[in-house]
Amino acid sequence: MASRGYRVGMTDSESAPGAAQLNAFETTSNPILADIGKPLVVVSGVEKFYGEFHALKNINLTVTKGEVVVVIGPSGSGKSTLCRTINRLETISAGEILIDGKKLPEEGKALATLRADVGMVFQSFNLFAHKSILENVALGPVKVRKRQRADAEMAARMLLDRVGVGEQADKMPAQLSGGQQQRVAIARALAMKPKVMLFDEPTSALDPEMINEVLDVMVELAAEGMTMIVVTHEMGFARRAADRVVFMAEGEIIEEAEPEAFFTNPQSDRAKDFLSKLLTN
Amino acid sequence: MDTLLNNFDLFTEGFKNTLILFSFSAIIALVLGGVVGAFRVSPVTSMRAVGTFYVNTIRNTPLTLIMFFCAFGYPKLQLPEISYMNLAIIALSVYTATYVAETLRSGINTVPLGQAEAARAIGLPFGQTMTLIILPQAFRAVIPPMMSVFIALLKNTTVAAGFSVMEAGAVKNYLSERGEPAIVGLLWVALVFILLVGVLAFLQRKLENMWKVAR
Numbered sequence: 067m068a069s070r071g072y073r074v075g076m077t078d079s080e081s082a083p084g085a086a087q088l089n090a091f092e093t094t095s096n097p098i099l100a101d102i103g104k105p106l107v108v109v110s111g112v113e114k115f116y117g118e119f120h121a122l123k124n125i126n127l128t129v130t131k132g133e134v135v136v137v138i139g140p141s142g143s144g145k146s147t148l149c150r151t152i153n154r155l156e157t158i159s160a161g162e163i164l165i166d167g168k169k170l171p172e173e174g175k176a177l178a179t180l181r182a183d184v185g186m187v188f189q190s191f192n193l194f195a196h197k198s199i200l201e202n203v204a205l206g207p208v209k210v211r212k213r214q215r216a217d218a219e220m221a222a223r224m225l226l227d228r229v230g231v232g233e234q235a236d237k238m239p240a241q242l243s244g245g246q247q248q249r250v251a252i253a254r255a256l257a258m259k260p261k262v263m264l265f266d267e268p269t270s271a272l273d274p275e276m277i278n279e280v281l282d283v284m285v286e287l288a289a290e291g292m293t294m295i296v297v298t299h300e301m302g303f304a305r306r307a308a309d310r311v312v313f314m315a316e317g318e319i320i321e322e323a324e325p326e327a328f329f330t331n332p333q334s335d336r337a338k339d340f341l342s343k344l345l346t347n
Numbered sequence: 348m349d350t351l352l353n354n355f356d357l358f359t360e361g362f363k364n365t366l367i368l369f370s371f372s373a374i375i376a377l378v379l380g381g382v383v384g385a386f387r388v389s390p391v392t393s394m395r396a397v398g399t400f401y402v403n404t405i406r407n408t409p410l411t412l413i414m415f416f417c418a419f420g421y422p423k424l425q426l427p428e429i430s431y432m433n434l435a436i437i438a439l440s441v442y443t444a445t446y447v448a449e450t451l452r453s454g455i456n457t458v459p460l461g462q463a464e465a466a467r468a469i470g471l472p473f474g475q476t477m478t479l480i481i482l483p484q485a486f487r488a489v490i491p492p493m494m495s496v497f498i499a500l501l502k503n504t505t506v507a508a509g510f511s512v513m514e515a516g517a518v519k520n521y522l523s524e525r526g527e528p529a530i531v532g533l534l535w536v537a538l539v540f541i542l543l544v545g546v547l548a549f550l551q552r553k554l555e556n557m558w559k560v561a562r
């Protein structure tokens with residue numbers, strides 16, 4: 067975990083003003099030191115077919131508690147599909163996925179409960195358009211975790227403060243900028259106190275000037291010890307926050323490495339090719 | 348005007364029953380239609396099949412036939428007795444629910460799929476994803492066509508007249524029995540229906556305004 071200490075040190079010195087108050091995200095995964103390094107997400111031998119199309123090919127990936135894994139790769143390589151299978155928005159054709167030692171159940175109540183342990187942030191925010199910002203965040207804790215509404219709303223306000231949109235709590239989603247909406251979406255996922263957070267290209271739909279406000283929140287979250295799987299092409303984020311980069315192409319994991327090693331010295335031709343295109347863009 | 352005043356008892360009795368038929372049928376059709384609409388978009392194949400079967404059979408059957416079955420078929424089944432009024436409400440609800448379901452389904456399609464996924468991702472089961480996230484937005488998107496469904500329901504209550512329910516459409520028959528000019532009676536009945544539809548249209552505008560701000 068040497069890279070981890072290094073990373074936290076970096077974010078502290080680099081963090082934007084106001085970021086310090088982000089210090090204690092209230093998540094259950096605040097790691098007890100002994101837990102760090104325990105496998106939290108185990109994907110083994112996963113295959114996914116859409117009809118004839120082979121979207122995931124023998125995927126094996128273990129993410130340990132507190133680890134931040136960045137998934138990178140060309141469009142159509144199966145990154146979203148991988149995320150979606152991990153919280154079972156998509157079924158798998160073969161293989162097995164364990165979350166904190168438990169196998170993902172079939173459809174039904176048990177699955178719904180387990181899904182709540184896996185937070186997900188989407189490219190397109192997906193806030194509930196007919197509910198206020200506060201309701202968006204408090205809904206899950208009230209309906210799924212059965213918390214008292216007043217408690218849930220208080221916790222929701224604190225989370226919204228922490229991602230820097232506390233002022234917007236009583237507005238409707240359409241009244242917020244993209245960057246603000248995405249930070250609300252992060253707060254909504256965190257409100258469930260998930261064990262792991264999945265981010266599927268969380269900044270791809272944002273105007274450039276809003277990307278950093280979202281990435282800063284994510285970097286802080288990583289520094290807090292949240293286990294994260296992040297699909298992103300933001301190399302800056304990968305360098306600042308990731309323990310490991312996983313490169314995918316055509317439904318396969320082609321290579322895995324620490325961020326510096328991957329970006330400066332990719333092993334496979336496909337990764338080299340991909341990175342050269344990413345850099346010239 | 349005399350026709351109206353001299354037979355005020357008939358008119359009030361008739362329209363009271365029209366309103367009872369309409370309100371109960373509307374509420375039941377809304378709930379049943381919501382359930383059937385949810386079935387139609389369910390991830391479970393068998394539920395979808397049930398929803399499709401229900402909509403296709405009932406919607407393709409003339410209301411008169413459904414009413415006929417309820418009024419004359421049901422009593423023959425040796426089941427607990429149900430009043431004609433309640434049978435008429437059942438027939439109207441079952442029939443109107445198919446239109447509610449189809450209207451809702453078009454509304455459901457306007458709600459971005461991502462919101463359903465986000466709801467599932469925070470652990471809401473299918474039922475709550477529907478009732479808390481999808482259906483409320485679907486309803487808002489389809490207020491005008493939904494109002495047409497309910498205006499049709501209001502007018503369809505007159506079909507119950509043929510089956511011994513004394514509602515507004517039946518008033519004119521009783522009037523002719525009392526020797527009143529049929530045309531005048533009809534005009535009065537039509538006028539009151541237009542007024543009732545006006546109330547629905549007013550309700551529609553209210554709802555649209557209320558929910559426009561909330562968006």
Ligand SMILES: Nc1ncnc2c1ncn2[C@@H]1O[C@H](COP(=O)(O)OP(=O)(O)O)[C@@H](O)[C@H]1O
Pocket residue numbers: 116119121139140141142143144145146147148
């Ligand atoms: N629901 C679906 N049905 C059929 N094919 C799909 C579906 N979802 C994704 N795919 C295909 O699977 C491949 C991987 O998609 P995706 O995981 O979204 O890629 P990425 O996120 O890496 O861009 C793509 O070729 C895409 O066309």
Ligand SMILES: [Mg+2]
Pocket residue numbers: 145146147266267
């Ligand atoms: Mg994708």
